Amino acid sequence: LVVAQPLAPRKRPGGRSTRVRRAVFDATLELLADGGLASLSIEAIADRAGVNKTTIYRNWPTKTALLLAASEDRSERQIVVKQTGHVERDIIAFLDSIAANITSPLGRALVIATMEPAGRGATAKEAFWTHRFKAAEGLIRSALTPGASKEDVDAFTERLIGPVYLRVFVTGKGVDGRYIQRLVRTALATAR
Amino acid sequence: LVVAQPLAPRKRPGGRSTRVRRAVFDATLELLADGGLASLSIEAIADRAGVNKTTIYRNWPTKTALLLAASEDRSERQIVVKQTGHVERDIIAFLDSIAANITSPLGRALVIATMEPAGRGATAKEAFWTHRFKAAEGLIRSALTPGASKEDVDAFTERLIGPVYLRVFVTGKGVDGRYIQRLVRTALATAR
Numbered sequence: 001l002v003v004a005q006p007l008a009p010r011k012r013p014g015g016r017s018t019r020v021r022r023a024v025f026d027a028t029l030e031l032l033a034d035g036g037l038a039s040l041s042i043e044a045i046a047d048r049a050g051v052n053k054t055t056i057y058r059n060w061p062t063k064t065a066l067l068l069a070a071s072e073d074r075s076e077r078q079i080v081v082k083q084t085g086h087v088e089r090d091i092i093a094f095l096d097s098i099a100a101n102i103t104s105p106l107g108r109a110l111v112i113a114t115m116e117p118a119g120r121g122a123t124a125k126e127a128f129w130t131h132r133f134k135a136a137e138g139l140i141r142s143a144l145t146p147g148a149s150k151e152d153v154d155a156f157t158e159r160l161i162g163p164v165y166l167r168v169f170v171t172g173k174g175v176d177g178r179y180i181q182r183l184v185r186t187a188l189a190t191a192r
Numbered sequence: 193l194v195v196a197q198p199l200a201p202r203k204r205p206g207g208r209s210t211r212v213r214r215a216v217f218d219a220t221l222e223l224l225a226d227g228g229l230a231s232l233s234i235e236a237i238a239d240r241a242g243v244n245k246t247t248i249y250r251n252w253p254t255k256t257a258l259l260l261a262a263s264e265d266r267s268e269r270q271i272v273v274k275q276t277g278h279v280e281r282d283i284i285a286f287l288d289s290i291a292a293n294i295t296s297p298l299g300r301a302l303v304i305a306t307m308e309p310a311g312r313g314a315t316a317k318e319a320f321w322t323h324r325f326k327a328a329e330g331l332i333r334s335a336l337t338p339g340a341s342k343e344d345v346d347a348f349t350e351r352l353i354g355p356v357y358l359r360v361f362v363t364g365k366g367v368d369g370r371y372i373q374r375l376v377r378t379a380l381a382t383a384r
Contacts, residue, residue: 111362112307115304115307115361115362122364125363125364126364129362129363129364155355155374158355158358158359158363159351159354159355159378162351162355162359163347163350163354163355164354165354165357165361165362166354166357166358167350167354169307169357169361169362170303170307170321170357170361171317171321171350172314172317172318172321173318173321182347186347186351189382190378190381
């Protein structure tokens with residue numbers, strides 16, 4: 001099994017490691033959806049995925065690391081980062097997909113489950129967010145002055161997604177299409 | 193005891209209801225700090241505060257409502273909403289105090305503890321945030337065009353505090369004085 005870096009998957013479709021990853025991630029998300037974080041154990045995940053516990057521990061040393069890897073895998077499929085040439089529309093589609101993800105019961109549970117990292121979990125969390133910001137970097141750059149620093153790119157990304165996460169997880173106000181449009185237009189007005 | 197609306201305290205310093213509120217809030221925060229949300233029960237709070245359980249249930253019908261009331265009381269004392277005539281400096285002081293609050297162990301625990309409201313908790317959460325935004329409204333208005341709508345005021349507040357909450361609770365990046373200065377300057381550049 002060659003999945004040494006959980007957050008940097010070497011995809012070999014159909015290979016054994018791909019099948020193991022798929023089975024483990026699916027089991028993790030299903031168990032989280034069913035019983036929440038409290039009932040989520042590596043033992044139960046291994047059991048449902050049909051793999052050895054040691055296989056899981058070898059690849060994802062902490063529960064937080066495993067949750068983040070499963071979350072990363074899910075985000076790669078669900079978060080829309082397309083560049084069609086229409087920046088405003090593309091960024092709205094990006095934020096819409098983020099809102100849909102974190103307001104779904106499973107997406108919400110995943111964010112909350114990884115909110116208190118300790119020990120090695122913090123490193124996995126940092127890697128997760130580095131990857132997520134990197135995935136959106138090209139899209140965000142298309143809204144900014146050419147040659148913007150990485151710090152500017154990240155700060156702009158945070159100004160877009162910060163209010164969405166705030167509403168969904170903290171104030172509980174939720175977001176709709178109109179809110180996201182306003183947020184994106186205000187941000188874009190100041191982007192260049 | 194006349195504390196019918198937990199989030200809209202009628203303060204009568206030295207009165208019995210004030211003493212009960214103080215004792216209950218202190219007990220709630222101490223127990224949360226000691227043992228986390230899992231070990232926080234109305235029974236334990238009543239015990240430590242030296243009041244009857246029914247007194248607590250009558251005033252704060254759910255644990256979330258009580259946590260939010262204690263959090264509101266704490267925020268009123270810790271969040272800096274001063275208008276000195278220097279808008280940028282005032283808003284930086286406001287955000288600095290928010291960052292200090294939510295990065296402290298107790299502040300962090302309070303936000304996370306109220307993150308999953310269910311049933312009546314959602315109403316208390318809405319009331320809590322309505323009050324918090326209202327407390328900052330004058331300060332935020334001082335940065336905006338005169339006559340800005342309440343929606344604009346709230347959206348501006350969210351663009352300020354959203355990235356701070358995102359970093360502290362979601363991406364785990366944390367915030368420092370420099371980050372907050374940049375955030376405030378960017379927001380102010382587009383405020384009018």
